[in-house]
Amino acid sequence: MSEEIGQPMKPVDSLETAFSELYERHIDTVYRVCYAMMGNRPDAEDAVQSVFVKLMRSRPSFRSVEHEKAWLITAARNHCRDEHRRWWRKKVVKLDAGMPDGRQGVHAPREDMTDCLLRLPPRHRLLLYLHYYEGYKLHEIADMLGMNLNTVKTRLRDARRRLKLELEEDEDGQGAVARRI
Amino acid sequence: MDRELLRAVFDKMTPDEEQKARMKRNILERLDRRTARDRTSVRRLGWAASSVFVILLATLVIIHLPFGAATPAYAISVRAGDGGALFTLMDGTGNRDGRVTSVRYVDPRPMLEFLIEGEDIASIRLETENEYVYAVDWTKPPDEVNPRYVKMLALKFEEDFRDYGQIWYRWVAWDMYQWAAEDNFSRFFGYGYEPTSFDYDSLTEQEKLELAAGNGSALGHMNLEDYPDHLKEDVIAITITDRQGRVTKQAIHVRVDNNRIGQTVVTAWLADNDDEYAGQ
Numbered sequence: 001m002s003e004e005i006g007q008p009m010k011p012v013d014s015l016e017t018a019f020s021e022l023y024e025r026h027i028d029t030v031y032r033v034c035y036a037m038m039g040n041r042p043d044a045e046d047a048v049q050s051v052f053v054k055l056m057r058s059r060p061s062f063r064s065v066e067h068e069k070a071w072l073i074t075a076a077r078n079h080c081r082d083e084h085r086r087w088w089r090k091k092v093v094k095l096d097a098g099m100p101d102g103r104q105g106v107h108a109p110r111e112d113m114t115d116c117l118l119r120l121p122p123r124h125r126l127l128l129y130l131h132y133y134e135g136y137k138l139h140e141i142a143d144m145l146g147m148n149l150n151t152v153k154t155r156l157r158d159a160r161r162r163l164k165l166e167l168e169e170d171e172d173g174q175g176a177v178a179r180r181i
Numbered sequence: 182m183d184r185e186l187l188r189a190v191f192d193k194m195t196p197d198e199e200q201k202a203r204m205k206r207n208i209l210e211r212l213d214r215r216t217a218r219d220r221t222s223v224r225r226l227g228w229a230a231s232s233v234f235v236i237l238l239a240t241l242v243i244i245h246l247p248f249g250a251a252t253p254a255y256a257i258s259v260r261a262g263d264g265g266a267l268f269t270l271m272d273g274t275g276n277r278d279g280r281v282t283s284v285r286y287v288d289p290r291p292m293l294e295f296l297i298e299g300e301d302i303a304s305i306r307l308e309t310e311n312e313y314v315y316a317v318d319w320t321k322p323p324d325e326v327n328p329r330y331v332k333m334l335a336l337k338f339e340e341d342f343r344d345y346g347q348i349w350y351r352w353v354a355w356d357m358y359q360w361a362a363e364d365n366f367s368r369f370f371g372y373g374y375e376p377t378s379f380d381y382d383s384l385t386e387q388e389k390l391e392l393a394a395g396n397g398s399a400l401g402h403m404n405l406e407d408y409p410d411h412l413k414e415d416v417i418a419i420t421i422t423d424r425q426g427r428v429t430k431q432a433i434h435v436r437v438d439n440n441r442i443g444q445t446v447v448t449a450w451l452a453d454n455d456d457e458y459a460g461q
Contacts, residue, residue, distance in 0.1 A: 019212070023205055028195050031204075035194040045196075045204055052208045054319055058347055082317060114190050132184050133191040 019056055025065065029134070030072050036125040037080035039118050047083060051076045070144045073134075077126060077145060084122060116166035124159035131156060257419070257431065259284050259295040259449050283450030289402045291354040291437045291447050297421065298346040305345075306420040307334045311412050312435075313355050319347040330355055340424075352417055354437055361403040370402050370443050402445040405438055413437050416452070 027048070034047040054075060062068040117125060130136045130144075138156065142149040196204070297305060307314050313330035330353060338345070361368040405413060417433040432452035440446045 016209070019209070020205075023208070027201055027204070031196045031200075032191055032194045036191070041200075045200065048204050049208050049211065052204075053211050056208075056212055058319065058344065113186055114193070117187075117190055128187065129191050132187045 019052075022055070022068070023052060026069055026072050029069060030076050032129060032133070033073055033076040033126065034080055036129045037077065037122040038083065039122070039125075043083065047076060047080050051079050054079075073130070074144055074146075080122065113167070116163060119166050120159060120162050123155065124162060127152065127156045128159050128163070257295060257297055257433065257451060259293060259433070283448060285446060285448045287440070287444045288447050289445050291357065291403075291445055293352040293417075293433070293435055293447060293449050294349055295352075295433065295449075296346050296349050297419065299421065299423075300343075301424045302338055302345055302421055303424045303426075304335065304337045304420075304422045306336075306422075307350060308332065308418040308420075309352065309415055311356065311415045312352060314350055314352050314417060317349045317351065319344075319349065352415070352433075352435060354415075357403065357405070357408060357412065357437060360408060361405075368404050368407070370404050402439070402443060404443065405445070 030051055031044060031048050034051070035041070035044040038044045038047055051072060055072065060071065062071065117128070120128075127141065130141050131138070136144070138152050139149055141147070142152045145152075309332050313332060314334050315330055316334060316336060334350075336348070413436055415435045417435065419431045419433065421429045421431075423429075434450050434452055436448045438446060438448075
């Protein structure tokens with residue numbers, strides 16, 4: 001996941017082509033980061049748009065696709081955090097109790113697991129996502145988010161513990177899930 | 182940790198194709214709006230070119246005056262409402278008829294977002310009289326962002342810094358909000374209050390239509406009837422120092438009040454040069 005060994009950037013013809021390629025490369029990741037942070041679809045979509053607009057307006061240069069991805073993750077994290085701090089947040093949207101169906105496969109998660117995850121603080125959800133879904137190592141997360149490695153370790157441990165507690169407290173027979181954590 | 186289960190939860194957060202297409206369309210529209218503004222600026226260059234001779238002549242005159250140092254020009258752009266268009270405020274000298282340009286928009290949580298663009302800026306200092314400001318730094322890979330509401334904000338820029346427009350400044354009517362939110366948001370319309378200045382007969386047809394559609398409702402807006410008048414206004418004093426040490430002072434005036442259907446409206450305008458600010 002190191003920036004230096006990531007896939008090199010290739011030249012592009014036009015701004016729109018550049019945007020389309022970049023968008024296709026990273027939209028899933030950026031959206032999932034925003035969703036993990038914001039906890040609902042409308043706010044996640046708003047955040048995604050702001051992050052990509054900001055990228056296209058500032059046009060920073062990247063060493064690799066991984067560098068580009070790390071920039072977007074960080075920008076998405078900062079944007080969402082900024083949104084959470086806005087006392088005038090206009091949309092009061094309930095955290096999605098369940099996400100849309102249609103992508104549930106063999107490993108379809110139980111809705112209770114989703115609910116428990118969404119009850120965690122956004123920063124915990126982000127760390128769980130980056131580590132367990134994206135596969136970033138702890139030191140990579142620390143570098144990317146400009147955090148101390150020990151802080152990342154502590155927060156991830158807290159996130160796991162809180163998720164476990166949430167699952168245990170869930171009344172709908174979540175014991176089986178909780179025991180696996 | 183049951184990674185597979187957790188991964189499956191995050192997997193469900195992946196956007197579907199319709200969402201992706203919608204977001205992409207919106208992003209391109211926002212980028213297009215920006216490009217259109219840039220094109221407008223290019224057209225204005227044509228006018229500027231025709232004035233080059235006049236400007237050169239004026240410059241020649243100025244540099245021969247004893248105290249005729251050139252004044253740096255800065256564009257102060259205000260965003261009209263959350264996610265709205267950017268309006269570049271003209272100072273009193275930049276407008277053809279000498280009037281100050283202002284922006285006015287409905288915002289239930291009064292906020293003014295603006296950015297300052299220019300060249301060779303060494304530092305920017307913002308000061309408010311009543312309410313608060315903070316800065317959002319969108320430059321480079323974002324570092325820790327800690328927006329704090331302050332009445333005085335001073336930023337210094339490195340020698341090679343150029344992305345002044347990537348720093349957005351936000352003025353927030355925090356004290357006003359706190360006042361309105363007292364006693365369980367008792368000073369918000371919708372909490373036993375009705376817009377007192379509401380006069381249906383005086384509304385335009387468009388306003389009546391908006392009301393009928395629910396778009397013009399003041400529910401959720403602050404009722405400022407009892408809020409001290411002098412606190413409904415604020416002045417954001419801006420001091421810009423360039424790398425040659427030249428200082429430019431400007432001020433954005435902000436006023437928040439209810440319109441006649443009770444909505445909270447933000448009006449902002451740039452002070453005529455630094456006449457009012459100079460005395461501070």
